[in-house]
Amino acid sequence: MNKLKSITLILMFFYFTCFYAAEYKASFFGIKSNGTTLNTSSIQKAIDYIHENGGGTLVFYVGRYLTGSIELKSNVHIVLREGAILVGSTNIYDYNIDNPSYTALVYAKNASNISITGKGVIDGQGADVAYNLIDQIHKGIIEDKLQLDRPASRRPRGIYLRECNNVVIKEITIKNTADWVQVYDQCENLLIDKITVDSKVFWNNDGLDIVDCKDVIVSNSFIDASDDAICFKSHDKNKRCENIEVRNCVARSSANGIKFGTVTSGGYKNIRFINNKVYDTFRSAFTIATPDGGKVEDIFVDSLYAYNTGNAIFLRIGTRWNKDKQGTIDNVTIQNMYAEISATKPDTGYKYEGPIEDLPRNVSPAIIYGIPGVDINNVSLRNIEIVYPGGSNPNYAYRGTKPADLDSIPELIDSYPEFSNWKELPAWGLYVRHAGNLTLENVTFTAKEKDYRPAVVFDGVKGATLSGMKYNVPGRGKNFIRHKSTGIIQK
Amino acid sequence: MSKINIHFSVLLSLLILLASHLQAKDYNVSDFGAKADGTTLNTRTIQRAIDYVSEKGGGRLVFQVGNYVTGSIYLKSNVTLHLEPGATLLGSTNPLDYVIDPKVKWSSMIFAVNQENIGITGKGTINGRGFTTANNLVSLIHRGLVEDELMLDRPREWRRPENIYFRECVNVTITDITLRDPASWNQTYDQCKNVYVDGIYVDSKAYWNNDGIDIVDCDGVTIKNSYFDAADDVICFKSHDAKSICQNVVVENCVGRSSANGIKFGTVSRGGFKNFKIKNVTIFDTFRSAITFAAVDGGIIEDIEVDSIRSINTGNVIFLRIGDRWSSGKQPSMKNVRISNVYAEVPMSKPDAGYNYEGPVEDNPRNISPAVIFGLPDHKIENVVLKNIEIVYPGAGNPLYAYRGTSQAELDSIPDMRDKYPEFSQWKELPAWGFYVRHADGVIFDNVKLVAEKKDYRPSIVIDNVDGATFRNVEFIEPESKDKKQIIQNRSKNVTIQ
Numbered sequence: 001m002n003k004l005k006s007i008t009l010i011l012m013f014f015y016f017t018c019f020y021a022a023e024y025k026a027s028f029f030g031i032k033s034n035g036t037t038l039n040t041s042s043i044q045k046a047i048d049y050i051h052e053n054g055g056g057t058l059v060f061y062v063g064r065y066l067t068g069s070i071e072l073k074s075n076v077h078i079v080l081r082e083g084a085i086l087v088g089s090t091n092i093y094d095y096n097i098d099n100p101s102y103t104a105l106v107y108a109k110n111a112s113n114i115s116i117t118g119k120g121v122i123d124g125q126g127a128d129v130a131y132n133l134i135d136q137i138h139k140g141i142i143e144d145k146l147q148l149d150r151p152a153s154r155r156p157r158g159i160y161l162r163e164c165n166n167v168v169i170k171e172i173t174i175k176n177t178a179d180w181v182q183v184y185d186q187c188e189n190l191l192i193d194k195i196t197v198d199s200k201v202f203w204n205n206d207g208l209d210i211v212d213c214k215d216v217i218v219s220n221s222f223i224d225a226s227d228d229a230i231c232f233k234s235h236d237k238n239k240r241c242e243n244i245e246v247r248n249c250v251a252r253s254s255a256n257g258i259k260f261g262t263v264t265s266g267g268y269k270n271i272r273f274i275n276n277k278v279y280d281t282f283r284s285a286f287t288i289a290t291p292d293g294g295k296v297e298d299i300f301v302d303s304l305y306a307y308n309t310g311n312a313i314f315l316r317i318g319t320r321w322n323k324d325k326q327g328t329i330d331n332v333t334i335q336n337m338y339a340e341i342s343a344t345k346p347d348t349g350y351k352y353e354g355p356i357e358d359l360p361r362n363v364s365p366a367i368i369y370g371i372p373g374v375d376i377n378n379v380s381l382r383n384i385e386i387v388y389p390g391g392s393n394p395n396y397a398y399r400g401t402k403p404a405d406l407d408s409i410p411e412l413i414d415s416y417p418e419f420s421n422w423k424e425l426p427a428w429g430l431y432v433r434h435a436g437n438l439t440l441e442n443v444t445f446t447a448k449e450k451d452y453r454p455a456v457v458f459d460g461v462k463g464a465t466l467s468g469m470k471y472n473v474p475g476r477g478k479n480f481i482r483h484k485s486t487g488i489i490q491k
Numbered sequence: 492m493s494k495i496n497i498h499f500s501v502l503l504s505l506l507i508l509l510a511s512h513l514q515a516k517d518y519n520v521s522d523f524g525a526k527a528d529g530t531t532l533n534t535r536t537i538q539r540a541i542d543y544v545s546e547k548g549g550g551r552l553v554f555q556v557g558n559y560v561t562g563s564i565y566l567k568s569n570v571t572l573h574l575e576p577g578a579t580l581l582g583s584t585n586p587l588d589y590v591i592d593p594k595v596k597w598s599s600m601i602f603a604v605n606q607e608n609i610g611i612t613g614k615g616t617i618n619g620r621g622f623t624t625a626n627n628l629v630s631l632i633h634r635g636l637v638e639d640e641l642m643l644d645r646p647r648e649w650r651r652p653e654n655i656y657f658r659e660c661v662n663v664t665i666t667d668i669t670l671r672d673p674a675s676w677n678q679t680y681d682q683c684k685n686v687y688v689d690g691i692y693v694d695s696k697a698y699w700n701n702d703g704i705d706i707v708d709c710d711g712v713t714i715k716n717s718y719f720d721a722a723d724d725v726i727c728f729k730s731h732d733a734k735s736i737c738q739n740v741v742v743e744n745c746v747g748r749s750s751a752n753g754i755k756f757g758t759v760s761r762g763g764f765k766n767f768k769i770k771n772v773t774i775f776d777t778f779r780s781a782i783t784f785a786a787v788d789g790g791i792i793e794d795i796e797v798d799s800i801r802s803i804n805t806g807n808v809i810f811l812r813i814g815d816r817w818s819s820g821k822q823p824s825m826k827n828v829r830i831s832n833v834y835a836e837v838p839m840s841k842p843d844a845g846y847n848y849e850g851p852v853e854d855n856p857r858n859i860s861p862a863v864i865f866g867l868p869d870h871k872i873e874n875v876v877l878k879n880i881e882i883v884y885p886g887a888g889n890p891l892y893a894y895r896g897t898s899q900a901e902l903d904s905i906p907d908m909r910d911k912y913p914e915f916s917q918w919k920e921l922p923a924w925g926f927y928v929r930h931a932d933g934v935i936f937d938n939v940k941l942v943a944e945k946k947d948y949r950p951s952i953v954i955d956n957v958d959g960a961t962f963r964n965v966e967f968i969e970p971e972s973k974d975k976k977q978i979i980q981n982r983s984k985n986v987t988i989q
Contacts, residue, residue, distance in 0.1 A: 028634060028636075029631075029636060030585060030587070030627060030630070030631065036530040036531070037530070037532070037585070038531070038532035040532075041562070041585065041587040041588050042585060042587050044587075045587045045636065049636055068535070091524055091531070091535065091536055092524075093523075093524070093535035093536045093538070093539045094532075094535050132524055135524070136523070136524065139522055141522070141523060141539070141543055
């Protein structure tokens, strides 16, 4: 109810400004569309001028508008008409690198009533920017540790908005940034609608990062990113992501499709996902990770389709940077989900593919994995079918289901959370450890070929209700193994 | 003593120059990613390069051949911008790519504020592209995006970028470079110490106020072996600060052309000018005076030696003026000015006709003006020596066109115009064709030859309220004027004619 109200408010506001705000053409400010003139100071002048004169719309018509970092200000609405491309300078020095937490092509702090809309494009030219940055680092002009061969900081993002409210990002295409594509950090009332993200040009190309935001709608968007596609983070232990809906989006990634984390200091509450698709994705279609002390509660996923992904579902509590806080996951419902897991690398051929693993495992199951003493509570999986390739080979990698085998699985509580952390797991469909009050209702696990492992393994589960379970797997074998689990009701 | 001082400062700056050359490390600006393609805006790259070189202890930032577009950059201590032949720093034509420095309250392409051991060297070019920048600025003003009253149809000088503006810098070296076409003055050195300018070439007629070089309140300046063609004053000394002064200055072996003045002190002259040696300078095709010393804002002018001047086709030759414009209680003065070995030709027609940004059309008639030495009754010009001087005038002063007689009443009626902007032409018609001297004490004409090519209705020299004048070996050549009285005195005493 509250959310609906805020959505309506946003929409009303948006249309209001569209109809009544003063409209300025970019060329009025001497901004050049030739693709070679660096327009940073002119675009900034335009934004400042519109901001100081009561707000309005800055319209870019067809052309290539080269620019470095620009700061968006309250009541300024940028419209990129079809064919208008805001092109990021390839010169690292044209960005606000002196203020690393804000380094981005378009940034804002404490602005309200801002938008970037229209069928135009923001092109970060991030590969060239990153390589030019690396060149300056190699020459010793810029200092950077170059961890994993990539600059640790100063790579500009496409959009970085901090503590902004009433923000609309609509219809635009954002592509090719040198770091995360777009970050909304501690923003309120954010609408992202009908955008396209295409960014596979450098490391850490997250498609969309929502950090500690409140009242957000992400809808009707397409995201193809080399790192996590739709990603929720919580950097501030006193903040959290809250009241968010992601609807009708399509995502592809060489990491995760939809992800909570990795940085999860504060947490997430009341996040809904309706009718989304994930495909050709290296890691999980849906990941919740809370290794840093964040509380995750009231997560609702409905109608999620995952095709050709490395994993379907991964829910994980850990203890990485949690200090005196302990992360929890409580009340997660996933329903009406269909997933096909690939036998081969799902993102093969995409740029900035996921890394090669260094140890063998057969195809991993969906995973719900708390830590000893901290269960993942109240997870419901309803009307779900996950199709696996099956055909795992015990001579390639093996994990048995005898008590000693199961107990020998390491907890890895402080490791970086990935579904593949444990290498071989003893189930092919679903592995649950340290969970309470789990509901599986009308869940179908299909393996195309016989697997040496059972479909489902529970270890340390306190209370579960299973009903309408189906196991479609060639050959005979035990489909469900329980270990150290209590209160398991099978209907 | 003062001479020794000057030599000492020259020597010092030379030593510094040599020392810095020997130790300087070279850095190539392209290593920082600067592009010489004439389109990429390199502002932030060049700035990063300067910062880096300065942080690493200094050196030369070298620009190889090519066109480097930039907006405002700040030079830092121990950094020299070295422009190789064919390397051009091209000013961005976008006025928004320049900053107005908050301290100096002026705009420029290359700034330096409070830095030391800095320079711009090499046979490359700095081209402000000021005409386009200024007109783009006018366009922003017309659109209401920049506020400016557009006086005389031009944006304020301080809003238009210069090529170079250095303020409170020590040990500045500018050698060999070419400077072209800023939107305002070319180069300003303001409250700097030890400024060494050698072998530069300035060609700048792109927009209003294109001064060739401005030295403001500096101590220890050498300008030599340089060529200037500028729309506004060529070599201009100013004093913006009542507590500062321009002093210990050498100008040597320079050639200049201007649609204003050749060598000028002022107009802003609050503190003053002291201990100058100006030697072997040629001024040509210049609209106003070859030499103008103006103390109109309370400043002093003292111990000035001018030697070996050729002034060919200039509107006026010598103009010395005390005024009382913005003095605000200070006592302006001018004394001990020695001008020797001058050959000058003053034309009948506009000397700068055909040059871009010509001097303005005057609104009132006058015949060709004489050289003017004009103090104030309460602040007289003292001790002026004019030695070995030849000035060739066109003569032909026509009383029907403009007339000023030499009766006492007529001479007394010439206004002092104490608070007016000082120009040699401000009084319109003056009553002499060669020299007009008023409110001065101790003026020596020694071996002076004044030539009028045609008969003039006026006498050659008029002195008025002069105490102590010596005319030694003064020669007048004027057709059809065998017995004409060429020296007229009014209210003067202690006058010797030898």
